[in-house]
Amino acid sequence: MKVLDFPDRETPWGLASERTAGEYVSFSAISTPWRELEFRQLQLVWAGSSREAELVERFNELADTWERETRAESFAHRRSMHPSYQQIIGLGEPAIGPILQRMRAKRGGHWFWALHALTGQDAAVGLTKPSEARNAWLRWGVDHGYLTPLDS
Amino acid sequence: MTTDTSRRLIPDPPSDVAAEQHALLDQLPHLVDALYGTDYTIESCSTDDYNCLAWAMGDCSQPWSPSLQGGYYWPPDLVVGLPVVEVVAELFRRDGYAECGDSGLVAGAEKVAIYADSFREVRHVARQLSSGWWASKLGDLGDIEHATLELVECGLYGRVAPDREILLTSDRENSPPLTSMSR
Numbered sequence: 001m002k003v004l005d006f007p008d009r010e011t012p013w014g015l016a017s018e019r020t021a022g023e024y025v026s027f028s029a030i031s032t033p034w035r036e037l038e039f040r041q042l043q044l045v046w047a048g049s050s051r052e053a054e055l056v057e058r059f060n061e062l063a064d065t066w067e068r069e070t071r072a073e074s075f076a077h078r079r080s081m082h083p084s085y086q087q088i089i090g091l092g093e094p095a096i097g098p099i100l101q102r103m104r105a106k107r108g109g110h111w112f113w114a115l116h117a118l119t120g121q122d123a124a125v126g127l128t129k130p131s132e133a134r135n136a137w138l139r140w141g142v143d144h145g146y147l148t149p150l151d152s
Numbered sequence: 153m154t155t156d157t158s159r160r161l162i163p164d165p166p167s168d169v170a171a172e173q174h175a176l177l178d179q180l181p182h183l184v185d186a187l188y189g190t191d192y193t194i195e196s197c198s199t200d201d202y203n204c205l206a207w208a209m210g211d212c213s214q215p216w217s218p219s220l221q222g223g224y225y226w227p228p229d230l231v232v233g234l235p236v237v238e239v240v241a242e243l244f245r246r247d248g249y250a251e252c253g254d255s256g257l258v259a260g261a262e263k264v265a266i267y268a269d270s271f272r273e274v275r276h277v278a279r280q281l282s283s284g285w286w287a288s289k290l291g292d293l294g295d296i297e298h299a300t301l302e303l304v305e306c307g308l309y310g311r312v313a314p315d316r317e318i319l320l321t322s323d324r325e326n327s328p329p330l331t332s333m334s335r
Contacts, residue, residue, distance in 0.1 A: 074309070075219075112219070127222040132223075
């Protein structure tokens with residue numbers, strides 16, 4: 001039995017039109033305008049997380065290609081000019097978190113150019129070793145809410 | 153910005169270094185086609201601690217790259233942006249090198265070779281060892297030894313122009329083969 005005229009589309013909790021009265025008891029207990037508002041908010045949250053998942057998936061595809069095709073390059077500027085790297089920069093601010101997470105997970109990666117382009121800052125200014133520069137950027141990521149500190 | 157050094161920022165290193173060496177062996181032929189079936193040996197694991205230019209300059213502590221961002225070393229009085237042959241050759245001249253024009257082994261002298269593309273953008277640098285072979289650091293991959301300069305000439309690294317891009321110094325002895333060096 002359908003209790004609400006939800007659009008018949010896939011949601012993280014299944015097809016909206018297949019929900020039953022029992023499952024929507026909490027919705028039924030509140031007035032219709034508020035119920036509708038709450039559902040709209042849920043839709044927005046779901047749409048937002050879906051877009052985020054798509055972006056992370058796209059980022060990982062591009063980053064895998066970039067790493068595979070530039071590992072033997074000698075200089076930073078040639079790595080940074082790779083089409084996949086440029087597309088990652090084109091993803092804009094939402095790419096900062098995935099870049100920092102990948103840099104931490106893989107303990108590597110020449111992401112300094114992209115992070116500089118995306119943030120307008122250089123957290124590693126004056127540092128000449130990649131490991132030190134990565135640490136500086138990871139600290140920056142923690143301080144700016146893009147990363148959580150690991151448990152010690 | 154707060155810099156609480158007590159927080160751990162990077163996970164522990166992967167333990168399986170051997171797996172990385174296998175990955176390097178697997179990738180090399182695809183990256184440097186010229187090395188197929190030829191004389192070369194792999195002498196180290198992948199690392200981005202230094203690059204080919206740093207290796208040729210005798211510095212394994214930091215990559216040398218004309219970058220505007222932190223994470224690389226570049227002499228502050230040299231042009232940043234593209235590493236063209238003239239700029240990289242100037243780096244070696246400051247270190248006592250001069251153009252010499254051929255790749256033959258000279259006792260008591262060390263040679264470096266600059267690989268460039270047709271636009272004179274430097275793509276790779278190699279250093280001669282006391283055996284007469286050449287040592288190359290391949291990007292973030294490991295160091296290799298190769299019998300001739302031509303073995304590493306390819307689309308990725310360009311080629312060496314013998315008249316201008318081989319430099320020699322008598323201020324420095326050739327390094328021994330990498331297998332006898334500790335890293």
